[in-house]
Amino acid sequence: MNQQSNSFLDGLNNEQSNAVNHFEGPLLVVAGAGSGKTRALTHRIAHLITEYKVDPSEILAVTFTNKAAREMKERLELLLAKRIAKYQLDQPWSSVSLVEQNQFRTRIYREVTKDLWIGTFHALFSKLLRFDIEKFVDKEGLKWTKYFSIYDETDAQSLIKEIIIQDMNLDPKRFEPKKVRWAISNAKNQGILPDQFTQSAEGQRGKLIAQVYSLYRKALAANNALDFDDLLLLPVQLLKQNEQVRSYWHNRFKHLLVDEYQDTNWTQYELIKLLVTNGINPSFFSSWSKRSVFVVGDADQSIYSFRAADFRILMGFQEDFKNKNSLQGLSNVVKLEENYRSTSTILDAANSLISNNKERLDKVLKATRGEGELIKLTRCDDEISEAEAVVHRLRLLEAHNKDLKWGDIAILYRTNAQSRVIEESLVRWNIPYIVVGGLRFYDRREVKDILAYLRLLINPSDSVSLLRILNVPKRGIGKTTVQRFSDASSQLGIPLWEVVSDPEAIRSLGGRSAKGLLKFKELIDDLRLSLNNTEPSQLIQLVMEKSGYISELIATATDEAEERRRNLQELVNASLQYQEENEAADLEGFLATAALASDADKKDTAHDRITLMTLHSSKGLEFPIVCLVGLEQGLFPSYRSLDDPASLEEERRLCYVGLTRAKERLFLFHATERRIWGGMREPAVSSIFLSEIPSELIEGDIQLAGGAALRRERRMDRLTRVDRREDQLNSSGISKNLPTNAVRRKYSGPAPGVSWEVGNKVLHSAFGEGEVTHIFGSGEKISIAIKFVGMGPKILDPRLAPIQPIKDN
């Protein structure tokens, strides 16, 4: 093929072009971070449509987040719009007028992107269920209709809590809903149904949880609702049991594409397999005519094993999906070896770090960009000075670079809790920011209330939603009345709505409750009349007005009420945006979008602000400037990973993901003391990951300031003299660059000549007696975990901590 003639191969290297050009059969693209996997996948979709004349409705593309899906659609629209503009006007895109640009994009949307199924596994398969869930045959006879509600984690947990307390009469302290939900979710992720769960359940507790699971499933069905796990599990069961349904989707989706394949779990893998091979063993599946499965991934970035993801699925792809080529010994793998994202300094650091993992296939990842600046490492006294140091750093950057945009910067951390202090510093300095992954917009009370109305309108079986809004805003329906009705509903086995809307039942009540209930029934009946001929955004407004929700907020006239009103306005905006993005926009679709949205999806190009997020949410993204904070043993890597080599390797992959998000500049931070979980200040040892980055790539920068410096001074008294002298030297300036080797010496310190072993008894000048439980690293990189009598384990650097070995006699 003539590569010059085709714009979708432009801007790609040879290997990427091969991947994009590939037409029939399986293809695996494995490559390190920033090597253009996602770019290749996006271009491939455009190429399939324009070059191979694939109908857009035959393409199914899986992304890891909703945001990535949206961006991919936008990117495709732009790519394709540019192309038709070039054909029709023979002008470069930049000289096409804005009006015409929009016309082209609208046309592409109409003709192409609206028919493309691009989304997360959950979004795609909930869409599939809207078509076919009524064909699902459940072993226990449970049924769902296409108007099913999607319950998020809060809804699911409250349902489980009710079962634990009301149906099972168990103590919710002993059977914490959250933990029970987790156990059930775990089972569902492995495709285990209640009967199997019961068989394998151990002990009385296990048996009781099995019972909750069974009741929970029944309750979901009674509410015509599914939880997140069901959105994958039900399609697997359905596609397995119903050949007609399976063949339909198999024939419909001829081309499957999956991004971030290293983080798929076995249920998701099962779905891909069923769609691609129509249930035939993938190794024997040979009819690849006009059909393909294209996955891209990087085993070094597999970071979701706690959600049952397994990178062995990626490793097994070639064995799983064979084609003629692979039988002839030709490879169906493409490797990309050039990184286009980061400076070579950043890339060298990341490559060196990840090479410490044992369970991996070595691969090449070469830099294509210049060396760039050294990585800056800042050591701080505690989490507060760390936050200050980050902000100080950002302000310095701002002062030196007029073109700096806050939107170019990300601050990444291991745990959500770390954002608070950083936020406080940013607020103090008036720097705009957004926290990704905080409280979901759709989890706010007022938003959930209005969504509950909408769910009830289309799904009268949804008693969880009904209970939420029956007396919201207040209608004088008493608690006892509500309890009586819900008891009746569960005894009769009919939806709560049927009970509360029964005229007889309403009449049987006296006074205020009866009045309120009648009002409620009339409201819902009235709103239902508008259901079929009203857009989601208008329905939302109708609900807010007719229910009296908005007028109550206005009457309340507090700041909080005003904030809630604004959030509801934002809900209307969200529905408008949904309508713009989907031609066949309906309420079911909007509710599904709301249920599956996460805060990481927020579209945020309008504001120029810093992004704060966990390392986990940063996967797939890139930023010119990245600050990574909290590089300490026990925090990152996390405490739980310290005595488990496999989890430590996962933490290292997470660090690799973090480092490789940076394009130009990378700033690392760690503190020598930290208050964790709201408890006592604990001494902290720098992360093992820091010692795995070659020292010549890092320059140090010690921050010591204010009260923290004093506290540190006091602690310093316990340290060796050599260390103290060096520290005083360093603390003479607030931020002072040190030559690399001085920093290295600082971090390594003089070897004390004690060789530590697990089981050694020690005496600590502050914590008292303890026993060594783990040893991490050796030589200069050693740190040890000690369990002190009467307190939790601590991780210390034996060369700095005031400890002495105690001799057993």
Ligand SMILES: Nc1ncnc2c1ncn2[C@@H]1O[C@H](COP(=O)(O)OP(=O)(O)OP(=O)(O)O)[C@@H](O)[C@H]1O
């Ligand atoms: N052939 C290329 N020439 C120039 N730039 C490219 C090329 N391929 C990709 N890029 C750019 O490199 C950056 C990384 O690309 P992309 O996000 O597709 O990588 P990735 O392999 O998906 O990364 P990750 O593993 O982090 O998901 C992007 O800014 C992209 O536009």
Ligand SMILES: [Mg+2]
């Ligand atoms: Mg990517």
